[in-house]
Amino acid sequence: MFEPRRGDGPGTSRPPDPESAIRPGVRPLAFELTALSKAYERGKGPPVRAVEGISLSAPAGQVVGLLGPNGAGKTTTIKMMCGLVTPTSGRVRLNGYDVARQRPMAVRQVGAVLEGARNVYWSLSAWQNLLYFGRLRGLTRRQIAPRAEYLLRSLDVWERRSQTVGGFSRGMQQKVAIAAALITDPPILLLDEPTLGLDVQTARTVKDWIAQLAHEQGKTIVLTTHQLAFAQELCDRIAIIHQGRLLTDLPVHALLARFRQDTYEIRLGSPLDPGAAPWLDGFSVTQENGGSSIRGPIADQDRLYDLLAQLRAQHLPLLAVEPVEPSLEEVFVQVLKEG
Amino acid sequence: MATTTTMPSRRSPAIEQGAGRRDPYAVSATRAVLNETQKGLWLLWGHRAVVLPEIITFVAFYPFLQFIIGNGRIERSLVTSTLLPFLTIPILYLAILKLVGDLLEEVNSGTFEQMHLSPFSPASLLVGRLLALLLEGVLIAAVIGVGMTWALGVGIPLRPAGLLPAALTLIDIAAFALLIGGLALALPQIGGIAHLVSGLIFLLNGAFIPLAWYPGWLQTLANVLPTTLGIAVTRRVVLDGQPLAAVWGDGTLPWLIGYTILLSALGWLVFMRNDRRAMQQGKLG
Numbered sequence: 001m002f003e004p005r006r007g008d009g010p011g012t013s014r015p016p017d018p019e020s021a022i023r024p025g026v027r028p029l030a031f032e033l034t035a036l037s038k039a040y041e042r043g044k045g046p047p048v049r050a051v052e053g054i055s056l057s058a059p060a061g062q063v064v065g066l067l068g069p070n071g072a073g074k075t076t077t078i079k080m081m082c083g084l085v086t087p088t089s090g091r092v093r094l095n096g097y098d099v100a101r102q103r104p105m106a107v108r109q110v111g112a113v114l115e116g117a118r119n120v121y122w123s124l125s126a127w128q129n130l131l132y133f134g135r136l137r138g139l140t141r142r143q144i145a146p147r148a149e150y151l152l153r154s155l156d157v158w159e160r161r162s163q164t165v166g167g168f169s170r171g172m173q174q175k176v177a178i179a180a181a182l183i184t185d186p187p188i189l190l191l192d193e194p195t196l197g198l199d200v201q202t203a204r205t206v207k208d209w210i211a212q213l214a215h216e217q218g219k220t221i222v223l224t225t226h227q228l229a230f231a232q233e234l235c236d237r238i239a240i241i242h243q244g245r246l247l248t249d250l251p252v253h254a255l256l257a258r259f260r261q262d263t264y265e266i267r268l269g270s271p272l273d274p275g276a277a278p279w280l281d282g283f284s285v286t287q288e289n290g291g292s293s294i295r296g297p298i299a300d301q302d303r304l305y306d307l308l309a310q311l312r313a314q315h316l317p318l319l320a321v322e323p324v325e326p327s328l329e330e331v332f333v334q335v336l337k338e339g
Numbered sequence: 340m341a342t343t344t345t346m347p348s349r350r351s352p353a354i355e356q357g358a359g360r361r362d363p364y365a366v367s368a369t370r371a372v373l374n375e376t377q378k379g380l381w382l383l384w385g386h387r388a389v390v391l392p393e394i395i396t397f398v399a400f401y402p403f404l405q406f407i408i409g410n411g412r413i414e415r416s417l418v419t420s421t422l423l424p425f426l427t428i429p430i431l432y433l434a435i436l437k438l439v440g441d442l443l444e445e446v447n448s449g450t451f452e453q454m455h456l457s458p459f460s461p462a463s464l465l466v467g468r469l470l471a472l473l474l475e476g477v478l479i480a481a482v483i484g485v486g487m488t489w490a491l492g493v494g495i496p497l498r499p500a501g502l503l504p505a506a507l508t509l510i511d512i513a514a515f516a517l518l519i520g521g522l523a524l525a526l527p528q529i530g531g532i533a534h535l536v537s538g539l540i541f542l543l544n545g546a547f548i549p550l551a552w553y554p555g556w557l558q559t560l561a562n563v564l565p566t567t568l569g570i571a572v573t574r575r576v577v578l579d580g581q582p583l584a585a586v587w588g589d590g591t592l593p594w595l596i597g598y599t600i601l602l603s604a605l606g607w608l609v610f611m612r613n614d615r616r617a618m619q620q621g622k623l624g
Contacts, residue, residue: 040621050621076621084452085621104458112456114624118448123385124378132381135374136457136464138367164385180453 029093030188030220031081032057036090038076038244050076052244053090058237060187061218063210065225065235065252067332073244074224075115078192081222082112094188108137111181115192115224119177122166126157126176129165133180144183151179155209171202178206182213189213191223195230203227207234232328240335247335252328259331263324264304266294269317279310295324371459372467379471390475397429397479398486408548417549418493423574424545426484427508427566430476432537434516437472438465439523439533446524452624462610465520469513477509501577504592507599508569514599514606515565521610524617540564565602568595 033056039047051073058064066074079085081092083099083106092099097106113119120129127148134144152158155175160168165176174194181189194210195203211234213219225231231238232252239249248255272292274285283296298304304321311318326334362370383390405413405421445451455461488495519536523529541547543561550558550567561567572595575581586592617623 038621079452079621082456084455084618084623086615086619107456107458110456112453114449114452118450119453121378121382121450122448123382128378128381132374132378133453136371136454136459138362138371138458140362140370 028060028096029057030060030062030095031222032091032093033077033081034091034093036077036080036092037088038073038080038085039088049244051080051087051241054241054244054246055090056239056246056249058220058222060220061214062236063214063221063223063234065223065231065238066241067224067226067228067231067238068241069336071243072241074241075192076244077241078112078114078190078222078224082110082190083107084112084114108184109186110188110190111184111186112190113174113177113181113192113194114190115196118173120165120173120180122173123164125162125164126152126168126179127161129176129180130183134183137184139184147183147185148179151182155179169202171198171205174198174202174206178209187219189219189221191221193224193226195225195227203230210234228327228329228332238328240332242336242339247339255331256325256328259326259334260323262297262299263295263326263330264298265320265322265324266307266311267319267322268292268294268311269319272316277310277314279307291319368459368463371457372463372470375464375467376470376474379468380474383471383475393433394479394482398483401425401483401487402490404547413491415491415493418487418491419578420549420574421546422484422487422493423495423578424550424566424570426480427512427544427570428541428546429479429483430473430509431512431515431540431566433476433479434469434472434512435519435533435537438469438516438520439529441468442520442523443530446622446624449624455618455623460611461614462517462607465517465610466513469516472516473509473513476512496577496580498577498580500583501573503583504569504572504576504586504595507595508566508573510599511565511569511602514603517606518602518609521606521613524610524613524622540566543567544570568598 033054036051036054036056037049038051039049041047054073054077056064066077068074076085080087081094081099083092083103086100092106094106094109097109099106121132124132130148130151131141131144134148135141139147149158152161155178157172157175157179160172165173168176178191178194189210191210195206198206207230210221210223214221214236223231223235235252237249237251238255240247250258269291271287271290272285272294274280274283277285280294280296283294286293286295294307298307308318308321401422402413404425405418408414409417442451445454454464457464484495487493519529519533522532526532543553543557543564544550544567545561550561550571553561562571568591572586572591575586575591576583583592614623
C-alpha cells in the first residue's frame, strides 16, 4: 500500500538534518514536538498557559490519541502542530521539517480537520471544494481529479459531488472535510474531534476510515476525542494532557497494563448479599444467573488472600479470580486523579 | 443514510501522477492565487440571487442620486464630472465590504485556517480573492457606465491611455481592501469602520458632487483617500484628452504611482502583521 513519500509530491524528501537522521532499524519520526509551550496574552491579566512543555513524537503509521478534559490544551497543541498557532517556545517538526523555519514544506506534510469548524466551503459543491483545496496546496487539476474521484467514491459522496456541501448531512459534510484534508495525500493527518456530532453509524464509518488510513496507507494520525471507547479501539498510543501538561504518553496496551494489576474480578457460584458483607466496602457486586461477581481494587496479594478467606468462611463457591483490564475511560480518570 | 465505507486497497491516483515532478514555486503560487479568484467567482455564482439585486441597486442608485442633487432633474454637466468617480464606488464597496464580510465568515467557519495550511503566503492568496471581487465590481461599473452614457446621452471617450490610471486606481482599491482586511483580523468593530471609510470615500472622491465644490482642506483630505487621485488622472486623460506625458510632466502621474506603491506596501504589511498576530493569539479560527 501507499507509503509516505520521501522524494516527491506534496510530502517531499526530508531536509538534511543530523537530529532527524534516519538510523538503520529505527522508524523515522513523522512528527516531533519538543518542549512545546503556548501562553496566550489576555489583556492586562496574567497570560493563560494553554500548553506547557509538551514533548511528543511518533513514527510513521501510528494513530496517536491526544486526550484530555475540556481546556486541557489539545486543540492548541494540534493547531501548533500544523502551524496555525505560533508556539511561545519549543519546536514542531513534521517529517523532519521545522514548522517555524520551513513552513511551506512543513505544511505540505499535513492535512487537518479542526473541531467546531466547517473546514470546507458550504456554498461550493464537494467537487469544487476538493479542486480548490488541492490547488491551494500546490497541485494541478490533472493531479487532483483522479485523487478527488478516489476519495469521494471511497467516502460514498461521489454521486452527490455536484451538490453544495451546505445541503449535506453533518456526517456527509465531515466526510467532505476529511476528503479535503486528504486531497494532497499528506503523510500526517490531524483530526480534532473527528466524530463530534456524528451519528453512531457515520462515526463508525469515519473510525474505520481512519484505521485504514493508518494501518493500510501508513499515515500518521493524531486525533483528539472525548469518546474514549473510540480512542481505545483506534489508537496505537495515547497521550493524556491536563492543564497544558503531558501526563502520560504510552502505547494503549502499556497504558492499560499499568492500571491492570489494581483491579480484580472474583466470580462466585452463588448469590451474595453485599449488605451482609461489610468487608466488601469499595467493591461493586453484581448478581447474575444465580451467581455473583465482585469487582474492585485490590492493592496487593495480602488483601486478595484476605478477601478469599472471607468468602471461604461464608462458604461461597469460588468460580474464578481474574485481573480486570480497565477501560481507557477508567484509566483516563485515574491518570487525571494522579495528575 | 447508513453506509459502510471501505477504502479500496490501491494506490491513490494523485500520488502517482504527482510523483517526480513539481512545478516551480512561482507557477504553483500563481495557480494558487488564480484558484482563489476562481473560488471567488464560484461563490459569486452560488450567491447570484444576491448579486443580481446588488447590480440593480447600484445601477439604479446613480440616476436616483443625480435626480436628487439636480432638484428633480438630471443635470448633464454634473453627470460628466460625477459619472467617472461613481464608477469606482461599486468596485470599492464590493472589494472592501465583501472582503471584510468574507474574511470574518471564514474565520468563523474555519476555512481561513485551512487557507493557512497552504504553502503560499496568505496575503497573496487574498489578492487572488480580491481579483474576483474587483471583477464583479468592474462588471457592475461597466453596466452603469454603458447604461448611463446611453440613457443620459453623455459620452465617456474610450482612450487607451486611460487604462494606466484606471489600472492604478483598481490597484489602489485592492491595496486599501487588503489594508482593511488586515485590520479585520485585529479589530472586532471593523464592520462599522469599513462602512464609515467607504462612505467617506463615496462622499469625497467626486462621485456625489464634484470635488471642486468642497472647501480646500476637504479637497486635501480627499486626495489622500484611495481612488481620488486615480480618478483625477483618469479624468484628465480620458475626458480632457490630455496625453500621459502631460500628467507625468506635472508630477500627477508619478504621485499616483508613488501613492499606489505606498498603499500596496502598507496594505500588505498590515495584513501580514495582523495575520501573524492572529496566529500568535490563536485567532485564525
